[in-house]
Amino acid sequence: MKVAFIGATRGMGRALARRMAERGDALFLLGRSPDELATSARDLEARGAPRPVETAPLDLSRSESFAPGLEAAARALGGWDTLVVTAGEFGPQAELASDPGRLERLLHVNVTGTVVLCQMAAERLAARGGGTICAFGSVAGDRPRRSNYLYGASKAGLSAFLEGLGYAYGERGVHVVCVRPGFVKTGMTAGLPVPPFAGEPDAVARTVLRALDAGRPVVYAPPVWRAIMLVIRALPRAVMRRLQF
Amino acid sequence: MARLSALDEAPVGAGLQPVAGWGRHPVRPARVIRPERLVLPPGAPGIVPRGLGRAYGDAAVPSSPRDLVLETVRADRVLAFDPASGLLSCEAGLPLAEILRVLVPKGWFPPVSPGTKFVTVGGCVACDVHGKNHHRDGSFGQFVERIKLVVADGREVECGPSTERELFLATVGGMGLTGLIAEVTLRLRPVESPWMVLETEDVRGLEEMMEGLRRAAPDWPYTVGWIDCLARGKSLGRGILMRGCHATRAETGARRPGPRRGWRMPVDAPEWLLSPWLMRLFNAGYYLGQKRRAGRRLVPYESFFYPLDAVEDWNRMYGRRGFLQYQCIVPRAAGVRPLLRLLERLADSGAASFLAVIKDCGPEFPAYLSFPLEGTTLALDLAYRGARTEALVHELNALVVTAGGRVYLAKDAVTRAEDFARMVPRLERWRAVRDHWDAGHRFRSAQSARLLGDRP
Numbered sequence: 001m002k003v004a005f006i007g008a009t010r011g012m013g014r015a016l017a018r019r020m021a022e023r024g025d026a027l028f029l030l031g032r033s034p035d036e037l038a039t040s041a042r043d044l045e046a047r048g049a050p051r052p053v054e055t056a057p058l059d060l061s062r063s064e065s066f067a068p069g070l071e072a073a074a075r076a077l078g079g080w081d082t083l084v085v086t087a088g089e090f091g092p093q094a095e096l097a098s099d100p101g102r103l104e105r106l107l108h109v110n111v112t113g114t115v116v117l118c119q120m121a122a123e124r125l126a127a128r129g130g131g132t133i134c135a136f137g138s139v140a141g142d143r144p145r146r147s148n149y150l151y152g153a154s155k156a157g158l159s160a161f162l163e164g165l166g167y168a169y170g171e172r173g174v175h176v177v178c179v180r181p182g183f184v185k186t187g188m189t190a191g192l193p194v195p196p197f198a199g200e201p202d203a204v205a206r207t208v209l210r211a212l213d214a215g216r217p218v219v220y221a222p223p224v225w226r227a228i229m230l231v232i233r234a235l236p237r238a239v240m241r242r243l244q245f
Numbered sequence: 246m247a248r249l250s251a252l253d254e255a256p257v258g259a260g261l262q263p264v265a266g267w268g269r270h271p272v273r274p275a276r277v278i279r280p281e282r283l284v285l286p287p288g289a290p291g292i293v294p295r296g297l298g299r300a301y302g303d304a305a306v307p308s309s310p311r312d313l314v315l316e317t318v319r320a321d322r323v324l325a326f327d328p329a330s331g332l333l334s335c336e337a338g339l340p341l342a343e344i345l346r347v348l349v350p351k352g353w354f355p356p357v358s359p360g361t362k363f364v365t366v367g368g369c370v371a372c373d374v375h376g377k378n379h380h381r382d383g384s385f386g387q388f389v390e391r392i393k394l395v396v397a398d399g400r401e402v403e404c405g406p407s408t409e410r411e412l413f414l415a416t417v418g419g420m421g422l423t424g425l426i427a428e429v430t431l432r433l434r435p436v437e438s439p440w441m442v443l444e445t446e447d448v449r450g451l452e453e454m455m456e457g458l459r460r461a462a463p464d465w466p467y468t469v470g471w472i473d474c475l476a477r478g479k480s481l482g483r484g485i486l487m488r489g490c491h492a493t494r495a496e497t498g499a500r501r502p503g504p505r506r507g508w509r510m511p512v513d514a515p516e517w518l519l520s521p522w523l524m525r526l527f528n529a530g531y532y533l534g535q536k537r538r539a540g541r542r543l544v545p546y547e548s549f550f551y552p553l554d555a556v557e558d559w560n561r562m563y564g565r566r567g568f569l570q571y572q573c574i575v576p577r578a579a580g581v582r583p584l585l586r587l588l589e590r591l592a593d594s595g596a597a598s599f600l601a602v603i604k605d606c607g608p609e610f611p612a613y614l615s616f617p618l619e620g621t622t623l624a625l626d627l628a629y630r631g632a633r634t635e636a637l638v639h640e641l642n643a644l645v646v647t648a649g650g651r652v653y654l655a656k657d658a659v660t661r662a663e664d665f666a667r668m669v670p671r672l673e674r675w676r677a678v679r680d681h682w683d684a685g686h687r688f689r690s691a692q693s694a695r696l697l698g699d700r701p
Contacts, residue, residue: 010281011281014322022347039322039324040322042322042323042324042325043322043323043324045326046323046325046326046347047323047347048347186319187279187280187281187319190278190279190280191260191278
């Protein structure tokens with residue numbers, strides 16, 4: 001694969017990019033901090049990614065950075081066939097609820113920015129005959145809960161978009177993969193109480209890579225969350241209203 | 246028992262979680278953070294740097310619930326690797342397991358490896374770990390070219406064998422007390438295959454074991470002995486001597502070891518499982534089993550270096566109260582007497598379980614708190630049974646002090662400050678360097694409070 005990757009410097013993105021590097025996938029890293037990108041690029045080279053792993057700036061909150069970023073990736077990789085977006089905003093519910101600026105930024109990055117970027121990417125991939133788009137939703141987007149419906153709403157919006165994108169571009173050879181992680185122990189979730197079935201980034205990365213290769217449209221990671229969310233989605237509102245989590 | 250119950254009394258909650266070493270004693274509550282970038286968190290009073298938590302005792306355990314445990318495991322990137330020279334720069338949280346997984350297929354191996362691969366490079370520096378090749382290659386610090394340290398005032402300082410040498414000598418083996426180790430540059434060792442040539446031989450007593458280690462030293466890069474320390478009388482010190490070297494490509498061809506079968510210890514073992522007669526039976530069985538297999542064979546590097554890593558959570562074998570690992574070293578000049586007395590005392594107490602590890606070490610590294618010195622080291626597990634186990638450790642320490650030896654801080658949980666001061670003649674020089682960089686002792690641990698008098 002030739003992968004344009006947004007979010008490879010941290011958390012699940014770091015783990016997934018490493019798995020890709022180890023099997024020799026060509027990588028191009030996009031993100032906000034040039035230093036962090038360069039550091040991760042060296043790490044991925046040491047792990048087997050074809051050298052050099054190049055980087056370019058891209059900020060999910062600034063859509064004007066998307067086209068130059070994707071074009072830089074195309075130049076460096078000689079055309080890319082896969083876009084992976086693991087980057088996104090997160091905030092504890094209480095902070096998002098009381099800070100409208102923070103909430104707006106989260107919605108802007110997780111929905112507006114990611115949707116616009118993936119839509120642009122789908123057009124480019126369709127024009128060159130197909131490819132794969134993989135973006136990260138969340139189990140929080142499957143069913144809103146009182147304790148994280150703001151973050152959940154952003155991921156629900158993204159998930160809806162990705163499902164439609166898959167339908168719209170499938171015939172033109174573009175596979176769309178929506179990853180829905182449950183609780184994963186990363187820097188993003190640091191400090192939160194760790195619930196049962198919490199996953200590790202590396203295990204998630206392996207699950208995601210298998211799904212990418214198989215072209216599965218929705219992947220839960222760790223996989224047990226598929227069953228959990230099946231139950232939670234089926235709960236009546238009266239029950240959800242009483243749940244305290 | 247008194248210390249263990251501290252957890253019940255402490256205000257766990259408000260983000261506090263129980264923190265313990267690999268021996269699961271003592272357990273103390275604290276806040277734990279795992280940042281991806283190794284910078285000092287603003288406002289934290291005391292900081293306890295911690296890697297993968299494989300130090301057995303209280304080296305990476307907080308002394309106060311107000312202190313912050315800073316785990317480095319998410320700062321785990323390779324910063325540069327030169328496939329021609331084997332020079333590796335990495336963030337301090339990179340585990341040896343990752344170096345092995347990624348670089349053994351490319352022909353590179355850690356220069357020194359402790360008994361588990363689940364340790365971070367930063368932890369290897371902080372403990373100046375040693376391995377089965379100490380008699381030939383020395384400790385981990387010998388292979389370190391550069392350390393980037395975040396010191397108490399938040400500045401980043403580079404040190405190495407020829408830059409800020411004093412800080413380097415205080416940081417290697419310094420148990421993370423001179424600053425937060427953020428990056429390390431070290432030299433790896435070239436290997437031709439993932440296999441080891443292993444020769445084993447049964448030996449019938451301690452003197453024969455020490456003689457066997459001495460004889461093997463010039464020809465074998467890796468040597469170690471396993472001792473049945475429950476055997477008494479004439480059999481005292483009987484065990485298995487192991488000699489190893491990296492196999493060449495000519496010896497192994499291109500074949501690779503299959504995936505390793507893993508086990509997991511799902512629960513804390515009940516304490517009757519550790520009763521002396523069962524332990525004696527186990528040790529005798531192990532000894533006889535190994536004796537039958539004595540000879541020369543090829544084994545994967547994992548079973549040679551990391552036999553216990555095959556059992557996840559093996560520390561639960563010692564039950565809910567945990568265990569102490571006791572490791573001391575006695576100078577060669579003191580002869581075999583002190584070790585015989587140690588083994589006799591252990592056999593009498595019936596406290597030791599499973600097997601003890603014995604290893605001859607080469608010259609000591611100039612780092613001030615580095616553990617190994619020219620002599621023989623012995624390591625064994627003691628199920629923690631409260632005051633009587635601690636009393637036994639103090640007794641063993643008295644023997645070690647008299648012999649001019651010392652204990653290993655990466656294992657220790659109960660040694661007294663006055664005994665430690667007698668074991669480490671270079672302690673005052675180390676203190677001077679530490680005080681220069683961290684006068685307020687911002688970097689501290691339950692161990693530094695116990696052995697060095699750090700105040701929370």
